[in-house]
Amino acid sequence: MATMSVLTRDEAQTRAQLLDVHHYTVALDLTGGDDTFDSVTVIRFTVRAGQDVTDTFVELKPADLRSATLDGQPLDPHSLTENRLPLKSLTPGEHELRVDATMRYSRTGEGMHRFTDPTDGETYVYTQLFMEDVQRVFAAFDQPDLKAVFELTVTAPQGWTVLANGMTEHTGDGVWKAAPTPPISTYLVAVAAGPWHSVRTEHRGLPFGIHCRRSLAPHLDADAEEILDITRACFDRYHEKFDEPYPFDSYDQAFVPEFNAGAMENPGLVTFRDEFVYRSAVTDTERQTRAMVIAHEMAHMWFGDLVTLRWWDDIWLNESFAEYMGYQTTAEATRFTGTWTDFGVARKSWGYDADQRPSTHPLAPE
Structure with missing residues (x-):
């Protein structure tokens, strides 16, 4: 090619x-x-x-x-x-x-x-x-x-x-x-097409939906209320934080197969790897991680999608802000109040590790 x-x-x-x-x-x-x-x-x-x-x-x-x-x-x-x-x-x-x-x-x-x-x-x-x-x-x-x-x-x-x-x-x-x-x-343009299994609702006058492939329908249904409760709670909390209302006409979250990232903040249609549709019993920490990713991607609706970097040398700020807001908003708005402990144990060490490498460089190099 x-x-x-x-x-x-x-x-x-x-x-x-x-x-x-x-x-x-x-x-x-x-x-x-x-x-x-x-x-x-x-x-x-x-x-x-x-x-x-x-x-x-x-x-x-x-x-x-x-x-x-x-x-x-x-x-x-x-x-x-x-x-x-x-x-x-x-x-x-x-x-x-x-x-x-x-x-x-x-x-x-x-x-x-x-x-x-x-x-x-x-x-x-x-x-x-x-x-x-x-x-x-x-x-x-x-x-x-x-x-x-x-x-x-x-x-x-x-x-x-x-x-x-x-x-x-x-x-x-x-x-x-x-x-x-x-x-x-x-x-940020997004399309997802197929015979999706969908769970739809409405919140604050906007249509909300969660979607997955049909073969995962029983597993999504088992967690649908948890996912939608977290989505609604974070949505409401961001409206308390930001003066600007949610800028798009709907909020869909699609759990898609073979996704090559964790999630993507497409406005109005966030895509997640469908490993977040749990097929078996998982720990509360794993559920907390899913909640944080939901909150992270929603933060991007404002910071990243409505207000967007001019060039990729500011991607560090785009992602760092969403990461911070994801942990903070999950702790404030959901039952998962221990997110900062998880951050200190699991995420902060990534930064320490990267900082020690000979490849360390400025966040926004000229």
């Missing part, structure tokens, strides 16, 4: 000075087989006034780039170099880019991951787009400070449910439409 050009901070700063990105319309078709899916993206953006005619690029990592047009004029698909599609001779003002591509499913957690449950043969797909993997799903100006509104449509096999950052509606024939998001970063 070809390598991708890594976006540098200087390139990102230059592109952010050049562009305002407004709106993405993304249509994904997940009905085409086990290996690939179709992705059509329309991006509306503005080149700022005062610029000379200039060049930039959009990122994309397709199996096949079928076509691309800029302001209705065709671009040469062969101009795609590694993961960069050049956009040349841009003039100040509004522009529209349309990209039609075939994309590959992942089996290792990057981009659109596809999993078939050996228990019952059911298939599930979900996105993991941090840090630069959105370009494995759709074309994007892929940097955290170029936020935009995302409007997604997903065509899925019959019997599937599609989850996304915003509330979704099945409009018929396997087509699901997600509500437009507030402006968010490209790496």
Whole structure:
């Protein structure tokens, strides 16, 4: 597989000075087989006034780039170099880019991951787009400070449910439409599709849901009230802490298979590794850890999703703040009042260990 050009901070700063990105319309078709899916993206953006005619690029990592047009004029698909599609001779003002591509499913957690449950043969797909993997799903100006509104449509096999950052509606024939998001970063866009087992409720006028693959349904159901009680309690506590209300239209938590991280703070659709759906008796410490991860990811709804780092050298602050808030809020709002003891025993030693290594370096290196 070809390598991708890594976006540098200087390139990102230059592109952010050049562009305002407004709106993405993304249509994904997940009905085409086990290996690939179709992705059509329309991006509306503005080149700022005062610029000379200039060049930039959009990122994309397709199996096949079928076509691309800029302001209705065709671009040469062969101009795609590694993961960069050049956009040349841009003039100040509004522009529209349309990209039609075939994309590959992942089996290792990057981009659109596809999993078939050996228990019952059911298939599930979900996105993991941090840090630069959105370009494995759709074309994007892929940097955290170029936020935009995302409007997604997903065509899925019959019997599937599609989850996304915003509330979704099945409009018929396997087509699901997600509500437009507030402006968010490209790496935070999320889709999870499959024959999910779901437990739904409502809290403070917002729909809440927890989801897992069908074969884990009895285990999720056994812990559903605990998970939802923790979610509600943390949600209420964050509203006491923050002046700004929760900025999204719903709150779903999906426990997904073969996840290559602990959890991901996608706004409105947090994904967790489904090992957090306990299949057997576990200790209270393990339940406390799950509660802390729920609180951690919820903290990101405000600090990380609503307010987002400009570049990745601030990821330390993004994660450290959520870690602190996760432990503190779990102790304040749930029955797990001993979280700081667990932090001192299990987490603090990680920092001491890392600090002793010859690879130790500043948190935000220049």
